[in-house]
Amino acid sequence: MRRSTPRRGRYGGSVSESNAGSIYGDAEARRRRTLDAAAALLAEGGYSALTIRAVAKRAGTSTGLIYQYFADKQDIFMALLNEAIVGSMNRIAALPRDNGVAALLAAIIDDSARRWAQVGRMSAIWRDAEGDADPDRESLHEVHRIAALYDHGVLRAVTEAAEREGRTLLDDESVLPFLLSGLQGVAATIANNWAPHLDPSDLVSFSAGALTRAITLTEPGA
Incomplete structure (x- = not known):
């Protein structure tokens, strides 16, 4: 043969x-x-x-x-970051809206904490990578584009959950950045174990409730 x-x-x-x-x-x-x-x-x-x-x-x-x-390590990092953001965005889009705003925010915090832990604390790394990157770099523009889609996805999900629960979201442009920073801060606290004396589920529940009260006008049934 x-x-x-x-x-x-x-x-x-x-x-x-x-x-x-x-x-x-x-x-x-x-x-x-x-x-x-x-x-x-x-x-x-x-x-x-x-x-x-x-x-x-x-x-x-x-x-x-x-x-x-x-092209270099920055492009690799940005590709990973994009994947992480898109994954979270898709999971948020699939979350139920019928359980209320607090339940939705708790689920987003859980997802963010897992993403933070899995991808090397990317939010902190991103500051250095973005500062070193060429502002005209295509992969940098893509990260900003995907991040903006994620932000709008969070706002849309929260708005829908609020409507179904009988709440009214505050009409203020500070609501979204406040909400995102709060969600990310709690997620980072859990991922980095900055509050070891607390049960993470208790922290998530408390934070989701506090954020809900901060960004809405109307209590259900009021």
Whole structure:
């Protein structure tokens, strides 16, 4: 039987039919593995641990392949941040509105705390990454665009929950930034264990209730 000659990969390795869909043969798999490796490095060592060389080593690929998809570590970080925001945005869109504003906010806090813990405290890292980034960078504009969609998604969800509960949301442009900062602050407190003497569920419940009272005019049934 005649043996087939393996095809040569771009970087010198052989690529047979059996492994054509591997990390070296599948563009989306390469990108996904790169992002997964970067997320692990962020979680372990923060932004300083995120280097192209370290990501390549962790992903089991080459720096050359990574540069095909990302200009530098900032682009990798921003891609991860976008994924995290989009994931949270989709989960918020799917949350029920019939359980009241406080229940909705408690669910958003829980989701934010998980996101914060999973992606290396990205909100804190983001300040450094954004400060160092070229303001004309496309990936930076994309983060801002996705973040704005997330903000509007939160406001829409809260507005719908308030209407179904018989509450009226305050008509003030400060409501959204106040609400977002409150949600993120509680999520950070939980993720970083800044209040170890408190049961996280009690903190979430108290905070969701306090935020609800702060941003609405009408109590249900009033």
